[in-house]
Amino acid sequence: xxxSADTANTTVAVVAGEVSGDLLAARLLGGLRAHLPRARxxxxxxxxxxxxxxVSDWPLESLTVRGLFEVIPRYRSIKRIQNQLRDQLLAERPxxxxxxxxxxxxxxxxxxxxxxxxxxxxYIGPQIWAWRGGRIKKIVKAVSHMLVxxxxxxxxxxxxxxxxxxxxxxxxxxxPMLPDEAGARRHLGLPDDAxxxxxxxxxxxxxxxxxxxxxxxxxxxxxxxxxxxxxxxxMAGEKQRQYFLELVAGAGLQDVExxxxxxxxxxxxxAADAVLVAxxxxxxxxxxxxxxxxxxxxxMRASWEIMRHMGYQPWIGLPNILAREFLVxxxxxxxxxxxxxxDAMWQQLSDAPGRLRLVQRFTDMHQSLxxxxxxxxxxxxxxxxxxxxxxx
Numbered sequence: 001x002x003x004s005a006d007t008a009n010t011t012v013a014v015v016a017g018e019v020s021g022d023l024l025a026a027r028l029l030g031g032l033r034a035h036l037p038r039a040r041x042x043x044x045x046x047x048x049x050x051x052x053x054x055v056s057d058w059p060l061e062s063l064t065v066r067g068l069f070e071v072i073p074r075y076r077s078i079k080r081i082q083n084q085l086r087d088q089l090l091a092e093r094p095x096x097x098x099x100x101x102x103x104x105x106x107x108x109x110x111x112x113x114x115x116x117x118x119x120x121x122x123y124i125g126p127q128i129w130a131w132r133g134g135r136i137k138k139i140v141k142a143v144s145h146m147l148v149x150x151x152x153x154x155x156x157x158x159x160x161x162x163x164x165x166x167x168x169x170x171x172x173x174x175x176p177m178l179p180d181e182a183g184a185r186r187h188l189g190l191p192d193d194a195x196x197x198x199x200x201x202x203x204x205x206x207x208x209x210x211x212x213x214x215x216x217x218x219x220x221x222x223x224x225x226x227x228x229x230x231x232x233x234x235m236a237g238e239k240q241r242q243y244f245l246e247l248v249a250g251a252g253l254q255d256v257e258x259x260x261x262x263x264x265x266x267x268x269x270x271a272a273d274a275v276l277v278a279x280x281x282x283x284x285x286x287x288x289x290x291x292x293x294x295x296x297x298x299x300m301r302a303s304w305e306i307m308r309h310m311g312y313q314p315w316i317g318l319p320n321i322l323a324r325e326f327l328v329x330x331x332x333x334x335x336x337x338x339x340x341x342x343d344a345m346w347q348q349l350s351d352a353p354g355r356l357r358l359v360q361r362f363t364d365m366h367q368s369l370x371x372x373x374x375x376x377x378x379x380x381x382x383x384x385x386x387x388x389x390x391x392x
Contacts, residue, residue, distance in 0.1 A: 168371020217338025
């Protein structure tokens with residue numbers, strides 16, 4: 001049912017800086033559109049948000065960047081966009097501003113908007129429980145309402161005095177509780193009885209640069225142990241595919257046969273016996289598909305030297321963080337050699353009792369994250385809009 005805030009002049013501003021934020025924001029906008037069918041949605045976003053009538057004032061790619069040092073050459077252009085958008089929104093005064101993840105950009109913008117009396121919602125909560133806990137001070141100044149996707153995050157923000165709503169994790173809704181492994185294999189043209197390993201070195205060019213050689217090198221070593229293994233690697237786009245092939249050839253690994261798929265990462269995970277995955281949201285996707293995995297990550301050495309001293313927890317993989325233990329192996333930076341990755345993957349492939357234990361643990365994890373996130377997040381945003389409107 002539409003709110004009293006639903007007028008032809010209602011504007012909702014949103015910024016997503018990466019593909020993951022585009023997906024998150026799209027679900028929220030889908031729920032919000034039911035409340036505000038005539039509202040104008042604009043800001044910075046991608047194709048998933050556009051399906052809900054969102055208009056992106058700058059391309060999503062204008063913000064996408066990875067790593068601490070990699071951002072330096074782009075800083076001025078990104079800061080210019082932030083300032084231009086800030087001035088536009090201060091003049092326009094939208095009913096609400098929603099920052100979809102991307103905290104480095106969004107929190108600074110939100111703080112300026114909130115100080116000017118524009119309500120701000122941040123979705124999702126930055127991982128201050130993992131690193132950079134001091135950021136909570138800025139969040140208090142910047143965020144009118146926080147939307148979080150992990151249950152344990154609520155208490156962190158409540159203690160800091162930030163209004164918060166747990167909305168569930170959208171991936172828990174998108175991914176079936178019971179994976180269809182056979183159906184995924186048919187879709188990919190793989191035999192039902194194949195031994196399948198899915199390689200997920202990352203979707204960003206920087207991730208591919210640092211991870212591909214070790215991931216494919218591990219595949220080559222695994223083939224020496226089991227010639228029947230089949231490898232699948234989903235590609236985020238044509239640029240990523242071409243770069244992947246260049247990196248494989250540069251490492252002298254072009255003899256390793258890998259089925260490259262156009263997108264379809266979920267099918268590639270669903271079809272697998274085990275997954276070698278770069279740390280990040282993809283590791284949670286693997287857990288929700290109840291698959292054994294090895295989590296690995298490599299990055300620019302200078303970035304690694306800084307970031308490895310900034311973590312508060314012994315885990316970096318989301319499945320392990322949620323479980324509060326090393327459910328699956330994590331191999332990082334120098335430890336993520338082809339040989340070490342191959343050994344860890346072989347253990348995952350060979351441990352049948354361990355696979356059954358993981359299925360149960362990951363099923364429990366899936367159920368704890370399952371909510372109607374589109375409706376929950378939209379309802380929270382509408383409460384912020386209505387509260388702000390009632391004060392006028």
